[in-house]
Amino acid sequence: MRSLVAGNWKMNGAGEADLAKFGALKTALAETPPSCDVLVCPPATMIAQAAWFTKGVFAIGGQDCHAQPSGAFTGDISAEMLKAAGASHVIVGHSERRQYHGEKDADVAAKAQAAWRAGLIAIICIGETLEEREGGSANSICHSQVLGSIPDGATAANSVLAYEPVWAIGTGKTPSVDDIAAMHAHLRGCLKERCGEEGGKMLILYGGSVKPDNAAAILSLPDVGGALVGGASLKVADFMGIISAAPA
Numbered sequence: 001m002r003s004l005v006a007g008n009w010k011m012n013g014a015g016e017a018d019l020a021k022f023g024a025l026k027t028a029l030a031e032t033p034p035s036c037d038v039l040v041c042p043p044a045t046m047i048a049q050a051a052w053f054t055k056g057v058f059a060i061g062g063q064d065c066h067a068q069p070s071g072a073f074t075g076d077i078s079a080e081m082l083k084a085a086g087a088s089h090v091i092v093g094h095s096e097r098r099q100y101h102g103e104k105d106a107d108v109a110a111k112a113q114a115a116w117r118a119g120l121i122a123i124i125c126i127g128e129t130l131e132e133r134e135g136g137s138a139n140s141i142c143h144s145q146v147l148g149s150i151p152d153g154a155t156a157a158n159s160v161l162a163y164e165p166v167w168a169i170g171t172g173k174t175p176s177v178d179d180i181a182a183m184h185a186h187l188r189g190c191l192k193e194r195c196g197e198e199g200g201k202m203l204i205l206y207g208g209s210v211k212p213d214n215a216a217a218i219l220s221l222p223d224v225g226g227a228l229v230g231g232a233s234l235k236v237a238d239f240m241g242i243i244s245a246a247p248a
Ligand code: PEP
Pocket: 008, 164, 168, 169, 170, 171, 172, 207, 208, 209, 210, 228, 229, 230, 231, 232
């Protein structure tokens, strides 16, 4: 399975200059064909336009979805709506959703099921806080998040796991490569426990302050199947630097 480098624009991007980034990324990918799959998750307002414009070159995804297909949920967006707009993936359980919207593992699992129902690939995020890492419970926290956030029926085709230590997101700090390798090996075991044989094949992305200068070291680690990139995905040159670092 090819690795995946996914950009999460979060709540950034609205104007012409942001739309122009899709054209610039398309051109850059045509000049330097990637050895990984590429996905950008812009704000929901940009998905339809982006998906139409980038079709066949790179994929477009949502950053969150509601568990229900439709209904009286003001301000929410369903997986079916993302699919209709042209998305192929949706991020669920990002730590910012868990932190600012109180989402628990069961909510994340319901959203992953909604993603599958709509025909989307769910990028299911987990990760420990700094307190948990320093207290020595990172492995057990991530184990319980894997068991609680991944629904029955997860396969390597319908799901991707993203390990994002909360303390590494947007901070410029990353775990050491040894720590990333150790956690990804641990997560591989958790995935096999949760999903059986499919868990052995599922991509595990690393996320948290991935930049062009640390991407090669991280992406070449065993069981690292790609990266989920926040800040650096907003600059086409930086995002391309990460994409180019993906091993063939
Ligand atoms: C993220 O928000 O998923 C993320 C990894 O952000 P950053 O790359 O900016 O740390």
